[in-house]
């Protein structure tokens with residue numbers, strides 16, 4: 431009994447979702463593209479851009495959970511949305527294999543590039559796929575080689591767009607926008623770019639959104655826990671300095687604090703739990719010498735605000751994947767184990 435309720439609480443934490451404006455607008459926009467897909471004569475592309483931890487992948491999860499796979503009466507699979515992640519050293523063969531595997535193709539790894547692309551186009555039709563979401567699209571740009579675009583991959587993407595009539599959503603880090611700047615034909619296919627921003631304390635609207643995010647978490651958490659007023663002026667400001675306005679860091683801190691409390695059979699999340707969580711889950715290189723949740727932190731020095739705006743940027747460089755994996759559970763199962 432005790433165990434399941436802990437599990438349930440952790441599951442509850444994992445599923446918390448705050449519909450801030452950018453998230454809501456991007457989601458609605460993608461939904462409307464999805465609904466328009468069946469009427470398309472040609473494929474169109476949509477780009478979702480944002481730094482790490484701004485919610486791009488979460489948004490895709492929400493979308494594919496809404497339009498789930500199912501089975502026809504004759505047993506054929508329907509997969510309305512196909513999602514894949516570009517691996518860090520991508521090839522056309524590798525990427526198409528992954529997509530075929532999502533369709534359950536037993537020969538996903540077999541064949542030439544052309545064979546695989548042909549089979550992929552077959553599955554798109556047969557499984558009534560309306561939208562393909564390709565995450566981590568920045569891996570189409572080779573950072574180790576002066577941001578060189580891997581043209582073989584963009585050419586393949588163009589083929590996919592030319593030979594189907596679906597919505598192709600690509601999502602990734604801001605430097606991936608070079609893909610469209612530098613490729614006129616591809617750009618011609620892309621009808622919209624949407625941004626999931628980090629929140630900015632210096633901008634009034636953005637600050638209000640950030641406080642709204644904290645309010646959102648607070649009100650969700652209040653169903654199960656007691657906690658301090660994280661959305662109030664000074665607390666919110668400390669949260670901003672700690673996270674640089676990145677939703678993922680806010681969530682990580684809150685989740686970690688809740689885990690501490692759940693594991694100790696408490697229901698009150700205390701100030702110290704939040705500070706401890708910060709020290710545990712925010713990447714070392716994104717931390718200050720003194721925690722922004724500490725009394726000793728020089729809260730109102732402008733240099734701190736400057737530093738906050740850079741949080742997460744260095745982890746977006748080469749090492750980002752390995753660093754993130756160091757503390758991010760790969761699955762819910764792993765998170766709860």
Ligand SMILES: Nc1ncnc2c1ncn2[C@@H]1O[C@H](COP(=O)(O)OP(=O)(O)O)[C@@H](O)[C@H]1O
Pocket residue numbers: 446447448449450453480481482483484485486487488489677678679681682
């Ligand atoms: N609107 C939101 N409400 C609640 N949690 C969110 C929201 N957006 C993102 N998160 C959480 O923040 C973390 C980072 O988000 P993620 O989608 O992985 O970012 P990205 O793909 O842009 O790097 C994830 O744990 C995710 O569930």
Ligand SMILES: [Mg+2]
Pocket residue numbers: 486487488565
């Ligand atoms: Mg992601």
